[in-house]
Amino acid sequence: MLRVESVTKSFSGFMAVKNANLDVQQGEIVAVIGPNGAGKTTLFNLITGILKPDNGRVFFKDEDITGLPPYEVCKKRISRSFQIVNVFPRLTVFENVQVSVLSQKKKTWNLFTPSNRLVVEETVEILNNVGLIDKKDRTSALLSHGDRKLLEIAIALGGNPEFLILDEPTAGMSPEETSRCIDLIKQLSDKLGLTILFCEHDMELVFAIAQRIMVMVRGTTIIQDTCNEVRCCKEVQDAYLGGSEVCSV
Numbered sequence: 651m652l653r654v655e656s657v658t659k660s661f662s663g664f665m666a667v668k669n670a671n672l673d674v675q676q677g678e679i680v681a682v683i684g685p686n687g688a689g690k691t692t693l694f695n696l697i698t699g700i701l702k703p704d705n706g707r708v709f710f711k712d713e714d715i716t717g718l719p720p721y722e723v724c725k726k727r728i729s730r731s732f733q734i735v736n737v738f739p740r741l742t743v744f745e746n747v748q749v750s751v752l753s754q755k756k757k758t759w760n761l762f763t764p765s766n767r768l769v770v771e772e773t774v775e776i777l778n779n780v781g782l783i784d785k786k787d788r789t790s791a792l793l794s795h796g797d798r799k800l801l802e803i804a805i806a807l808g809g810n811p812e813f814l815i816l817d818e819p820t821a822g823m824s825p826e827e828t829s830r831c832i833d834l835i836k837q838l839s840d841k842l843g844l845t846i847l848f849c850e851h852d853m854e855l856v857f858a859i860a861q862r863i864m865v866m867v868r869g870t871t872i873i874q875d876t877c878n879e880v881r882c883c884k885e886v887q888d889a890y891l892g893g894s895e896v897c898s899v
């Protein structure tokens with residue numbers, strides 16, 4: 651479904667992403683892992699059009715989407731959440747998701763339709779899916795950090811994606827919030843059939859939900875394979891997991 655071929659991006663001569671390769675099949679959950687500064691967020695920015703690669707190509711469903719602006723990438727039904735929470739703090743939970751659904755449908759508030767009647771069903775369904783329906787009337791700024799991260803996923807779902815990209819979805823969450831988020835990601839894959847690409851530092855989470863893992867170190871893809879192959883890869887152990895033996899079947 652997604653194919654990233656030898657993508658490179660440098661900032662003032664510093665190669666943040668260097669010949670990175672990635673492929674994701676329809677229906678898969680794929681994780682990108684790597685130390686801080688490995689280039690994971692930059693890679694996601696290159697896929698979603700926030701940054702343009704210096705070299706290399708990005709294909710989605712065999713269509714070349716390299717360098718398309720973010721709104722064009724959204725139209726292809728690719729949505730993402732951000733590492734740093736990115737919601738409208740003064741809007742309610744409901745309104746944040748409603749705005750996202752409205753923009754996907756290219757509708758806006760107008761004088762004749764009261765805003766609280768627009769895309770209500772779709773918005774409620776998304777809030778039910780992420781478990782935020784009971785908090786729909788809360789001002790978003792007053793949510794816990796974990797709930798704000800879930801709201802960001804809900805906003806991404808407002809774009810009606812087939813392909814969802816999550817940048818550290820559980821960062822800063824409590825253990826209970828993390829376990830809720832794991833259940834949510836599995837449910838988005840199992841029930842809604844979404845294809846999911848995410849990056850995460852929490853290895854338990856990665857091994858619990860990813861079907862395949864791509865490892866990035868200093869901007870470069872070291873390996874992309876199943877969890878067990880990645881666990882047993884000497885290069886990964888040396889470069890990323892500190893050289894310790896973590897291979898277990």
Ligand SMILES: Nc1ncnc2c1ncn2[C@@H]1O[C@H](COP(=O)(O)OP(=O)(O)OP(=O)(O)O)[C@@H](O)[C@H]1O
Nearest residue numbers: 661665666684685686687688689690691692693733
């Ligand atoms: N806009 C930018 N300008 C200059 N350097 C940047 C920019 N964005 C990222 N970098 C640098 O590129 C490298 C990769 O950053 P990136 O944020 O992609 O890493 P990451 O793997 O997401 O790290 P983390 O796990 O800490 O989120 C880092 O050294 C970072 O400082």
Ligand SMILES: [Mg+2]
Nearest residue numbers: 690691692733
């Ligand atoms: Mg990052």
